[in-house]
Amino acid sequence: MIEPDDVNRDSLPLHNAALQAELAAAIERARHRVASPEMVERLTASVLQLTHKDAHRSFSPRYLNTVWIRGGAIAATIVLLFSYGFQQPKLPEVVQETTSSTSITKISLVSFNYSKIEGDLDRAETKAEEVSEGIELAAIRLEIRESLERFYYWSQ
Amino acid sequence: MNTKLFLRYVPYVEFMPLAYAFLCVILSRTSGADDWEKHVKAPPNHAVLSDTLNGWYLVPIASKQVYDETVRRLESLQTEVESGHLKANDAKVELVELTSQLTVLRATLQASRVHIAGAEIHEQTETIEFEMGPEKRLVITANHVRVVGWEGKKVKVELKKTVLSTDKKPVKSVEDELKAIRIVHQLGRVEFAGQSDAQWDAQEAEFMAKEGANLSKEQLAERRVIVNEIRQIRAYHRDLLDKDIDHVSVAGLEFNNNKSITKSVKSEGGVTRMNLIRQRYAEMTVYVPSCTSLCIRGARRGLQVENLIVSTLTIVDEDSTDSDERGRFDLKGLEGNLVCINFPLQTIKKVKGHVWVESTTEFGFQGAGTTYRDDLRDMTPSRQFQVDVDEVTQGVDLLYARVLLDLANIQGKINVKNEFGDTHLVVASSMAETTHRIVSLTGRIDVELSSAAWDSVNVLAVTNHGGVRTNIPREQFDELDLTGPDKHDNVLRNWSGFRKVVADEDLMPVFDLLDRFAAILNDTARANGLDLITRNGFLVVVRK
Numbered sequence: 294m295i296e297p298d299d300v301n302r303d304s305l306p307l308h309n310a311a312l313q314a315e316l317a318a319a320i321e322r323a324r325h326r327v328a329s330p331e332m333v334e335r336l337t338a339s340v341l342q343l344t345h346k347d348a349h350r351s352f353s354p355r356y357l358n359t360v361w362i363r364g365g366a367i368a369a370t371i372v373l374l375f376s377y378g379f380q381q382p383k384l385p386e387v388v389q390e391t392t393s394s395t396s397i398t399k400i401s402l403v404s405f406n407y408s409k410i411e412g413d414l415d416r417a418e419t420k421a422e423e424v425s426e427g428i429e430l431a432a433i434r435l436e437i438r439e440s441l442e443r444f445y446y447w448s449q
Numbered sequence: 450m451n452t453k454l455f456l457r458y459v460p461y462v463e464f465m466p467l468a469y470a471f472l473c474v475i476l477s478r479t480s481g482a483d484d485w486e487k488h489v490k491a492p493p494n495h496a497v498l499s500d501t502l503n504g505w506y507l508v509p510i511a512s513k514q515v516y517d518e519t520v521r522r523l524e525s526l527q528t529e530v531e532s533g534h535l536k537a538n539d540a541k542v543e544l545v546e547l548t549s550q551l552t553v554l555r556a557t558l559q560a561s562r563v564h565i566a567g568a569e570i571h572e573q574t575e576t577i578e579f580e581m582g583p584e585k586r587l588v589i590t591a592n593h594v595r596v597v598g599w600e601g602k603k604v605k606v607e608l609k610k611t612v613l614s615t616d617k618k619p620v621k622s623v624e625d626e627l628k629a630i631r632i633v634h635q636l637g638r639v640e641f642a643g644q645s646d647a648q649w650d651a652q653e654a655e656f657m658a659k660e661g662a663n664l665s666k667e668q669l670a671e672r673r674v675i676v677n678e679i680r681q682i683r684a685y686h687r688d689l690l691d692k693d694i695d696h697v698s699v700a701g702l703e704f705n706n707n708k709s710i711t712k713s714v715k716s717e718g719g720v721t722r723m724n725l726i727r728q729r730y731a732e733m734t735v736y737v738p739s740c741t742s743l744c745i746r747g748a749r750r751g752l753q754v755e756n757l758i759v760s761t762l763t764i765v766d767e768d769s770t771d772s773d774e775r776g777r778f779d780l781k782g783l784e785g786n787l788v789c790i791n792f793p794l795q796t797i798k799k800v801k802g803h804v805w806v807e808s809t810t811e812f813g814f815q816g817a818g819t820t821y822r823d824d825l826r827d828m829t830p831s832r833q834f835q836v837d838v839d840e841v842t843q844g845v846d847l848l849y850a851r852v853l854l855d856l857a858n859i860q861g862k863i864n865v866k867n868e869f870g871d872t873h874l875v876v877a878s879s880m881a882e883t884t885h886r887i888v889s890l891t892g893r894i895d896v897e898l899s900s901a902a903w904d905s906v907n908v909l910a911v912t913n914h915g916g917v918r919t920n921i922p923r924e925q926f927d928e929l930d931l932t933g934p935d936k937h938d939n940v941l942r943n944w945s946g947f948r949k950v951v952a953d954e955d956l957m958p959v960f961d962l963l964d965r966f967a968a969i970l971n972d973t974a975r976a977n978g979l980d981l982i983t984r985n986g987f988l989v990v991v992r993k
Contacts, residue, residue: 427920429537430530431897431991435873437527437544438853442835444520444551445815447499447506 488715488723491565495716498558500775502730503613504566504712508558510719516554523547531893531987533918567712567724568613573627575608582636582693585740590641590698591733592771593750598737598757598782605736606697608632613728615710630701630731639694641746641767642686649680685763685788688742699731702770727771749773752794756782763788766810774814786843796837803843803861809850809868833870844881851892863979864972867892871986879905882977886969889983896981896990903992907978911946911966914985919947921992926950931959936967946988949978 495507496514526543529535535543580603581587587604589596599605612626644652653676661669701707706729713723730750737743739758747769754762762785779796780787786802793812797804813831820827833853838845844861847854851869858877863885865872871893879901887894893915898908908926910917919926926947935942944966968975969982981988 426537427918427991428993429541430533431895431989433537433540433544434527434530434895437523437530437540440544440548440551441520441523441527444523444548444555445832 488713489565489567491714491716492563493717493719495719497720497722498562503568503570504564505714505722506562506564507716508562512558516558519547519551519554565714567714568615571612571623571627573610575632577632577634578603578605579634581695581740584692584694586689586692586694586742587737587740588639588694588696588744589735590746590768592702592747592769593732594745594748595734595753596737596757597755601736602738606632607734609732611730613710615712626729630699630729633698633700635696637693639689639696642689643683645690685790697735699733702729702731704770751776752778754780758784760785761788764792764794765790766792793834795835798839800841804841804845807848876902878902880979884975884977885979886972887981888970889986891985892983893986894981894983894988898992907951908949908990909978910981910988910990911944912983912988913942913944915983915987917946917988919990924950933963936963937970947990
C-alpha cells in the first residue's frame with residue numbers, strides 16, 4: 294500500500310525566513326503590549342500573506358478555499374486590532390477562545406493558522422537551541438569516540 | 450600371548466623405549482611444551498598492559514582494573530549519546546569528568562609500568578640499490594613495509610632484520626639466523642599475477658579439443674562458470690602480465706624457515722601469559738622514485754606509505770607469512786590512484802587521485818574473544834576497526850563489511866557501502882554535481898554538512914527500520930514516511946526519513962522515490978544528489 298508522505302502532517306510550515314522573523318518579533322512585542330500601530334499593520338499584512346501561502350501548500354481545496362481564508366484572516370485582524378486597542382488579554386488567550394470551535398468558520402480557520410503560527414514561533418524561539426543541540430550532540434559523540442580511541446590503545 | 454612370543458612377531462618393539470626417548474629429546478627442542486616451566490618472573494600482582502615484540506609491559510593489577518572500568522563507563526556514555534537519551538550538556542560534563550580520571554589513571558599506569566623481556570633481540574641491516582626496468586613497475590612482497598617517495602633515480606631498499614632467542618644461543622647460530630634473512634630483487638615476469646587472457650583461451654581450447662567432447666551441455670556450462678571465476682581471481686594484477694617487472698621480496702621468513710618460539714611470563718597473584726611467536730622478523734624500507742605502478746603485497750605486520758608519486762598504487766593481502774594485529778597501516782601522501790583489496794589500511798590521507806577499496810574481511814581484534822561462564826560460551830566480536838579517509842581529490846569508491854569509517858575533505862564522487870559498520874562524513878565545502886551515496890545495512894550514518902555543502906546538493910536520508918535525526922528545519926528538509934515495494938529485492942518495505950525541499954520544485958512523487966531507492970542500493974543511474982540509506986541503523990544529518 295502506498296501512503297503519501299504528506300498525510301498526517303501535524304503543522305503548517307513557514308516558508309519565508311524573513312517573514313517568520315518579522316512575525317516572531319511582532320507577536321513577541323504584542324505579547325508585551327508595546328506594539329505600535331505600524332507593527333500591528335505589518336502583522337496583519339503578514340498574516341494575510343502567510344495564510345494565503347499556506348492555504349496553497351497544505352490545505353486541500355476540497356475543504357477550504359482562499360476566499361474563506363482571506364475572510365478569516367481579515368476577521369482575525371479585526372479581532373487583533375480590537376484587542377490591542379482596548380488592552381485586551383494577551384494574544385494566546387484570544388487564540389484559545391477561537392480554536393474552541395469545532396466547525397470550520399472564518400474565525401476558527403484564521404485562529405487555527407494563528408495557533409500554528411504560535412506553535413511554529415515557539416519552535417522558532419527554541420530553534421537556536423535545537424540547532425546547537427544537534428551540532429553539540431554530533432560534536433560530543435565525536436569527542437567520545439576520539440577519547441575512546443586514545444584510551445583504548447597503549448603505545449610501545 | 451606371552452611377551453616373548455609377541456616380541457618374536459613384532460621385532461621392532463624391542464627398540465621402542467629407545468625411540469620414545471629419542472622422540473622426547475626432539476620434541477623438547479622443537480616445541481614449546483615444556484616452556485610453561487620456563488616463565489619469566491614478573492613482579493607480583495601485575496597484569497599485562499600491552500605486548501611488545503619480545504615481551505610485555507605490566508602494571509599493578511588493581512590500577513589496571515580501575516582503568517578498564519573507567520573506559521567501560523566511557524563506552525556507556527557513548528551508547529547513551531548515540532541513543533539520544535542524554536543531552537549534550539550533560540554528556541559533556543560526564544565526558545570531562547571521565548577523561549580527567551582516565552588521564553590521571555593513564556599517567557599513573559605509565560609511571561608504574563615495567564617491561565619484562567621474554568626473549569632477546571638481535572638486529573642487523575642490509576641495503577641494496579637498483580635501477581628500475583623499462584616498464585617502471587615495482588612489486589614489493591614483505592611482511593612489514595615502509596615505502597617513501599623520493600627524488601633519487603634508483604630504488605633503494607633497506608632491510609632491518611631481527612631475530613629473537615629465548616635461550617643463550619651461540620653467537621654463530623644467531624648470525625646464521627640473521628644471514629638467512631635477505632633481500633631478493635628480480636626483474637622479470639611475476640607468477641603471482643596469474644595468466645593472460647590469451648593463455649587462458651589457449652588452455653581452454655586445448656581442454657575442449659581433448660576432453661570437452663565428453664562433457665554434456667550442462668557440465669560445460671557449469672565448467673565455464675567455474676573457469677570464469679578462477680580467471681577473475683587476481684584480475685587486479687592484469688597490468689603486470691606479460692611484462693618484465695621489478696620484484697623485491699624477503700627470503701628466510703617463509704613458514705618452513707621461520708620457526709615458532711614461546712615467550713611466557715608469570716606474576717604471582719597476577720597474570721600468567723604465554724605467546725607463540727615467530728623467531729625471525731624483517732622491516733623493509735623502500736625509497737621509490739616516480740613510476741608507473743607499485744604493488745605492495747603482504748605487509749600484514751605493518752605498512753607505512755609516505756609521499757609517493759605513482760600512477761597506480763595497489764595494496765593487497767597476499768603472501769604475508771606473519772601478521773601483527775597491533776601493527777599500523779597508514780598511507781599519507783600519494784599522487785596517483787589507490788586500489789586496496791582486503792587490507793587493513795587504517796589511514797588514507799592526502800591522495801591526489803582516486804581511491805578504490807574493497808575490504809570485506811574482519812580486521813578488528815580489540816575486545817574480541819570467547820568467555821566461559823557456567824555452561825555458556827560467549828564469542829564476542831571485536832570493536833569496529835577504524836578507518837580514516839581524508840583529503841582525496843578525485844572521489845572514493847569504498848566497499849567495507851564492517852569498519853568505523855571517517856570521511857572528510859573528499860572531492861569528487863563519494864560512493865560508500867559500509868555494510869555493518871558506522872560511517873561519519875564531514876563535508877566542509879560544496880559537493881560535486883554527481884550521484885553520491887552512503888549505504889549500510891545495520892551501520893549508523895552521520896553526516897555533517899556546512900551551509901555551502903547543503904546548498905550545493907540534494908539530500909535524501911532514508912531508513913527502513915532505523916531512527917533518523919536532523920537539525921535542519923522541516924520546510925527545508927521535509928519528512929517522508931511511506932510503505933512501498935523495495936525494487937532492490939521485490940518485497941514490500943517501510944521507508945522513512947528526510948528529503949531536501951528545493952525552492953520552486955515539486956517534491957519527488959512517491960513512485961519516483963521508490964525507483965530512486967532501488968537505484969541507490971544498486972548504484973545505478975539516478976539524478977544527482979547525496980543519498981543516504983541505512984536499512985536498520987541510525988541516520989543523522991546535521992547542518993553546521
